[in-house]
Amino acid sequence: MNNPDFQSLDQLKLQHHYADLGPVFGTPLPPTPLQNPHTIHVNPAVMELLGIDPREVTNPDWALLGSGTKLFRGSVPFSMKYTGHQFGSYNPELGDGRALLLGEIERNGKRWDLHLKGAGQTPYSRFGDGRAVLRSTIREYLAGEALTALGIRSTRALCMVGSQEPVAREKLETGAALIRVARSHVRFGHFEYLFYTRQLEAQHKLVDFVCAQFLPEVADEPVQVQAEALLRFTVKRSAELVAGWQSVGFAHGVLNTDNMSIIGDSFDFGPYGFLDDYEPGFICNHSDHTGRYAFDAQPGVVLWNLNALAHALSSLLDVEMLKDCLGQYQPLLIEFYSGMMRRKLGLAIEDEGDQQFCADLMQLLESGRVDYTLFFRALSRYCGERPATSLEELVSPSQHAALGNWLSHYDQRLHKESRSAEERSRDMLCTNPKFVLRNYLAQRVIEAAEAGDFQPLEVIFGLLQSPFAEHPGFESWAAAPPETGKHLPISCSS
Structure with missing residues (x-):
């Protein structure tokens, strides 16, 4: 029996609210399809989110839709124009250089954007080819699932397709x-684009x-009230x-x-x-020579970016109002982070x-x-035992005394x-x-996929969907990396 709450791929119809805003906001443009595409993976959880019939997971049209060869009904592909500060310097030449907003879906009172990434050249490609490569596409596909399952807001992906079309990056x-x-x-x-122009x-x-x-309570208010909200x-x-991000080590x-x-969603994964070892100054981008975007720099950089956004709204809000809005950031950050870390430590009482x-x-x-x-x-299972073997195994012998002091x-x-120790442990195992x-795991999956083996991708996708479960038999996927697996050079190129 058909479920009226779900639709087939052919029934799905996209809206185009953003494209209707006008040519100032971007350029209508058809995608440049990938050659001979094949479906790599379809995300059942996102299918459900969008109201797509789960039986459609095997539909051969995924390869066509995910490559730009075929469009959803009602789609008006649109390359979005924006600018921004890159490594602290303003760049007016930005925009969707290899992606197109296909349109939006309304589902259960929420609107979802569908955005084809790897769709070919656009007016904002600059010198790029408008393509994405398998390596970076897998990384983005998995990152959205990993963060979402950890309770952190993130973009996700509906499907991933591949091809044999050659794309030149550091290598072919x-x-x-x-x-x-x-x-x-x-x-x-x-907002920066519209302000600076x-x-x-x-x-x-x-x-x-x-x-x-997102703020319907101010929808009918003057634009200054809307901008403040x-x-x-x-x-x-x-x-x-x-x-x-800081609480999970991302x-x-x-x-x-x-x-x-x-x-405020995780966006644009590069x-x-x-973290493997706890390293506050961890730099994951091999192009970040100054550590501007190091792990421990993220809270400050986000505030810097919020200042840039506030400046872009300065034609609507006066300086004192902007300062007041930005002044919320630090106390909110401390409040959120403290609460998250207390949960990681099993502390229900502040x-x-x-x-x-x-x-x-x-x-x-x-x-x-x-x-x-x-x-x-390991701390999630700690019950006051001495020696705390499972924790000591993670710490060098020279640090055992310091660990013992902290555990006391x-x-x-x-x-x-x-709470009882059992209740605390149960809650911590659902938090940590x-x-x-x-x-190093992502790299293992990528290398297998590049060789035509997508089974490791299936494995890690399943594990990341339920990262708090034990998954017996998959302990190797939870292990720390070998030394050669730490500090792998990861680039922006995709």
Whole structure:
């Protein structure tokens, strides 16, 4: 029996609200299809999100839709124009250089953008070929799932396709594409573009467009009221986002303003990386020679980007209002991060010494070069035993005394809690993942895929969908990398 809540691929009809905003915002453009595409993976969870019949997972049209050979009904492909600050310098020449907004789907009162990435050259390609390669497409496809399952807002992907079309990067690779799904593709850089080109009426239109979707309570208010509400909304969501990244040990790698979502979602995955050893200064982008986008620099860089967004709204809001909005960021960041770290430590009751207690642990992990994910997973099963063998195994012998001292303070802190050890452990195991998308694992999957073997991709996709589960038999996928698997050079090229 057909489920009326789900649609086939042929029934799916896209809207084009953003494209209807007008030519100031970009260029209508058909995709340049990949040659001889084949389906690599279809995401059942995102299919359900969009109301696509689960039986459609085997539809051969995925290769055509994911490569730009065929369009969804109602699609008006549109290359979005924006600008932004890259590594701190303003670049007016940005835009969708290899992607097209296909349109939007309304589902359960929410609107979802469908964005074809790897769609060929656009007016904003500059000197690029408009393509994406298999390597980077796999990394983006998996990153969205990894973060979403960890409870961190992120763009996701509906499907991924490949081809044998050659694409030149640092070496010759093969072309691929994915259909990215997001609540919005509006970036900080969209507002910067309209501000710096003095297209202020269009900027007001964009403020109204975003507020109508995400802040309906101010939809009928004057644009100045909308702009204030939007900036406060973006500040809060961005603080929550970066707190989430820091709590799970995720480094984005390229936090330019054109890679910042106006709704505070993880966006535009390039040379990202999850921490192996706890290394606050971890740099995952081999082009980031100064460490501007290092792991511990992310909170400050996000505030820098919010300042750039605020400046772009300065024709609508006065300086004092902008300062007041931006002033929310630090206390919100501390509040969100502190709450997340207390949950990782199994602390349900807030105590005034918790921030220092957490900082002491981070110092211990840093000085001992302890694996971040494995430590918190092991701590989730700690019940005051001595010796704390599972934790000591993660720390060099020279650090055992320091670990013992910290655990003694941890034991004392737990006495202030009212939950049982069993309840605390159960909650921590649902907070501290067993599986994260380590770069050496992503590289293993990519190398297999480049050789035509997609089974490792299937394996890691399943593990990342439920990273807190034990998954017996897959322990090797939860292991720390060998030394050669740490600090793999990851580039922006895709």
